[in-house]
Amino acid sequence: MINPADLPTTNKENSEKTDPVDSHKMAKALRAGLLTGIHVPTLETEGYRQLFRYRKRLYTDLVRVKNRIKDKLLQNGIETPQKYDNPYCTKDFLD
Numbered sequence: 001m002i003n004p005a006d007l008p009t010t011n012k013e014n015s016e017k018t019d020p021v022d023s024h025k026m027a028k029a030l031r032a033g034l035l036t037g038i039h040v041p042t043l044e045t046e047g048y049r050q051l052f053r054y055r056k057r058l059y060t061d062l063v064r065v066k067n068r069i070k071d072k073l074l075q076n077g078i079e080t081p082q083k084y085d086n087p088y089c090t091k092d093f094l095d
Helices: 009-016 017-033 043-075
Strands: none
Touching: none
């Protein structure tokens, strides 16, 4: 597998994008030794990445909801009780 940005192209080739033109261009670059492969993550690694992204999105949603609740309380003149004011509920904590 190669990075498409590493494939040398001309302006004419960019305007005539078809599968035969692209495959001919890749074959020429491969014969000339201009291409290097890229790292493809394993299915397990990709699964961990998806899980982490989903966890991060859930955490961001939780922070957003908590901030909305605090905002509504403040609009009505109610201070957030100290026991519910979590200092770890910030973006910096997740990074």
